[in-house]
Amino acid sequence: MAAAKHDAESLQRDRTTAQDVHLQVHAEFHAWKDKMVVDTFKRLGNARTSPFSFAAHAFRMPRAASEPLPTPPPKPEDRDAELLIWEWNYDADGKPDAGRAIPMTVVALPPETFGEHPRYQYCTPASRNENARMLDNKDAPFAPYPEDPAFPRDAYLRTFNDVQWVSDQRDPDAEVVEYETVRRLHIEHGFSAARIDHIMLMSGFTPLRKTNESGLLWAVGQRDLPPVIWGDGLPSSSKPQLPPHFAEEDYPDSNDVFTQVNTGVSKFCPNLNCLTHNCHVHIDADWLSLTPAFALTRPRLTSAELPAAVHGPHPGCGNDCFSLIHENDMEDDGLANVPLDHLAVLGSLFKAVPDASPCDLAVICKMRCRDVFRHRRDTIDDAEIISSPPLTKKKKPKVKKHKLEFWGKDSAITPCVHPGPCSDATLCECFRRKLHCERNCRCAKDCLRRWEGCNSTCRKTRSCRRSSKCKCRLAGRECDPELCVVCDARDTQTHFPDDVPAAAVGGKCTNVALQRGTFKNIVVRKSKYGLGAFAAEDISMGDVLGEYVGELLDNVDERVGHREIIQKHSKLNYCFGMGGVPADKDGKGGAPETTVDAQWLGNPTRFLNDSKPKKPNCVAEEFRVNGELRLAIRALKSVKMGGELTLSYGERYWEQGQEAEKGRSGVAVKTGNHKQRNK
Ligand SMILES: C[S@@+](CC[C@H](N)C(=O)[O-])C[C@H]1O[C@@H](n2cnc3c(N)ncnc32)[C@H](O)[C@@H]1O
Structure with missing residues (x-):
């Protein structure tokens, strides 16, 4: 009972101390910030030679209301000038000089010279598709068209669960104050991390560490903190800092290389042609990691077996190799000089690759291989290896090809x-x-299901032209630089239009345009329907002009509701359907696998208008590229420089546009076929 009372009293005392420190830090921070802001403005105001000197002129006001502006100098003799711009410079005391007049000639231009620019919807330039954010309907990042009363803002915001500018924001000032409070509580008052966490959580602050990658200390570690001068006149940088792994006791593995690699590996795309960090295309829509974590591996070799197993009769890394030193001699070589960090890395590597060559591990851990070997012998028990069941090779089940x-x-x-x-x-x-x-x-x-490339069909032509029997082409794929050897898909540098004779193309794969980005120059200019895409160079039939890229939507209604409102309001729809079941020849039915929406992310191909009632000069074609579905825009005929590039959106695009006007949902309904746009 007495102990409990004592605990409660001590907790109360600590809370009071923490609150006092927090209030003190808060006051010091805001005193510094106010002064820093005022000083910055003063500095800008006084700047003479800095790039801000323009601002100095612009913001320099008469010292007192009574102080008159300098009298303009007499008008120059230039009688033709219809407009004079007056310019004064101020000296260091703020006194203006005599000033000068700059004559300007006013030229009257016909009104059509600067006609109204067609509406333009902001779009992030992109060269590849991105998955639309999972939970796209979660938080609205901003309210579009803020000055347009006709935009249904409330209906738009109702399609989201929350608004980001209210829900998700962390005040960076509060973070600096919290961090300094933690620093003082530990360094000056001797509070442990657990005690600080306990008290801070009671007061509603962020925990020091929530996981390996969240919490106050992690967040602060991601930023450059401002150079605050605290109440004692000293900057943060001159003060004793928290120990490096403060508050990591609850996460004992966070420093372990094995854990770190497994945390990192799950964030890299497993597609060998991509390997992008946090890849938004190949990592599936629910952000599930596709790369399996490395599992712990059981050692199979005893210390006596290891040298012969990894190196055979030869030394691994030279005359000093561990495999040449007798075990008894090794006893004298201590591990004492090896830094603990290096041993920790080695311990992690033993978990993943216990039977790897000590010479290789030595390079990674910056140690001698004999020390690696010795540490292995000390930490991995030979008796366990001998008692574990021997590895049996499983027979591979036979798979018949015709099945x-x-x-x-x-x-x-x-x-x-x-x-x-x-x-x-x-x-x-x-x-x-x-x-x-x-x-x-x-x-x-040697799995028989694997795609083999076009080696069997393109051995003779080696060009993979559209007219050829190229297996990849016929399957709607681009050639794979790793698999398609006979057409040399890996080394092709050039793009060949259809009218180049086959003989000239032999040995050069023409089915890699999306991967190589061998596109044509397109410019965006005014057209009959707002903006349009125009050829910036002569284009030949068959040329791939570019890739239609945007955000990939997997057709879940909630993720598209707000997009539809914007489309209706702007009367612009940049959606394109891909894959899935094609519509019939009248453009009816069907359902796309994915929709590419270039509303907020795209490139100039988003500006290709519909050619109707004329025939289009371009077409969109789907290709599988390394498993990913992509859209190439190809010329159906030659187009001279300056000509407008057009597509056929398909009847369905326009029909559904009218339905959307009536309020029907369905951005991501099927394109007629892959040549038609989706609405
Ligand atoms: C993908 S955008 C094309 C670029 C668009 N002109 C712009 O200024 O951003 C598609 C939109 O362009 C307009 N558009 C394209 N072709 C058209 C046509 N033949 N007739 C009328 N409007 C067209 C429609 O507003 C359509 O929603």
């Missing part, structure tokens, strides 16, 4: 990751969806 079934032109965006061969039993997604396995699938290299 393989494939469905249409689809291919897996998500690589299959499962132990054993691709089958229903191993829950292989490629097998279940009747897709070809792709290069980045984790199945065996």
Whole structure:
């Protein structure tokens, strides 16, 4: 009872101390900030030679209301000037000089010279597709058309759960104050991390660390803090700092390389042609990581077996190699001089690759291989290895080729990751969806489901032209630089239009334009329907002009509701459907697999207008590129420089436009076929 009372009293005392420190830090921070802001403005006002000197002139006001503005100098003799601009300079005391007049000639231009610019909707330039944000309907990042009373702002905001400028914001000033409070509580008052966390959480502050990648200390570690001068006149940088791994006791593994690699690996795209950090295309719409974490590996080799197993009869890394030193001699070589950090890294590596060559591990850990070997011997128990069951090689089940079934032109965006061969039993997604396995699938290299490239069909022509029997072309794929060897898809540098003779193209793959980005120059100019895309150079039939890129929507209604409101209001729709079931020849039915929306993210191909009632000179074609569905815009005929580039959106685009006017939902309904736009 007495102990509990004592605890409660001590907690109350600590809370009071923490509150006092917090109030003090808060006051000091705001005193510094107010002064810093005023000083900055003063400095700008006094600047003479800095780039801000313009601002100095602009903001210099008469010292007192009674102080008159300088009298303009006499008008110059230039009688033709219809407009004079007066300019004065101020000296260091703020006194204006005599001033000068700059004559300007006013030229009357015909009104059509500066006609109204067509409406333009802001768009982030992009060279590749991006997945639309998961939970796109979660927070509205901003309210569009703020000055347009006709925009249905309330209806727009109602399609979101919240508004980002209210819900998600962390005040960076509060973060600086909280951090300094924590620093003082630990350094000056001896509070432990756990005690600080306990008190701060009671007061509604952010926990010091929530996970390895969140919490106050993690967030502060991501930023450059402002150079605050505290109440004692000293800057933050001159003060004793929190210890490096403060408050990490609850996350003992966060420093472990094995854990760190596994945290990082899940954020990289597993597509071997991409490997982008936080890839928004190949990592699936629910942001599930596709890259499996590294598992702990059991050691299989005893210390006595290791040297021969990893190096055979040869030394691994030279005359000083551990494999040449007798065990008894090694005893004298201590590990004492090896820094603890290096040993920690080595310990992590033993978890992942315990049977790797000590010489290789030595390079990674900046140690001698004999020390690596010795540390392994000290930490991995040979007795456990001997007692563990021996590895048995499983027989590979035979898969008969004629049993393989494939469905249409689809291919897996998500690589299959499962132990054993691709089958229903191993829950292989490629097998279940009747897709070809792709290069980045984790199945065996000789898996019969794997796409093989066009080597069997293009051996003679080696050009993969559209008229050819190229297996990749016929399957709606671009050639794969790793697989399509006979056409040299890897080294092709040039794009060949259709009218170049086949002989001139031999040995040069023409089916890699999207991967290589061998596009034509397009300019955006005024056209009959707002802005349009025009050829900035002569274009030949068959040329790929560019890739239609934007945000990828997977057709979930909630994610598109707000987009539809913007489309209706602006009367501009940049959606394009891809994949899925094509519509019939009248443009009816069908459902796209994905919609590319270039409303907020795109490139000049988003400006191609509909050609109706004329025939279009371009077409959009779908290609699978490394498992990813992409849209190429190709010329159907030659277009001279300056000619407008057009597509056929398809009847469905316009029909659905009228339905959308009536309030029907459905941005992401099927394009007629891949040549038609989606509304
Ligand atoms: C993808 S945008 C094309 C670029 C658009 N002109 C601009 O200024 O941003 C499609 C929109 O352009 C307009 N548009 C394109 N072709 C048209 C046509 N043949 N007739 C009328 N409007 C057209 C429609 O407003 C349509 O929603």
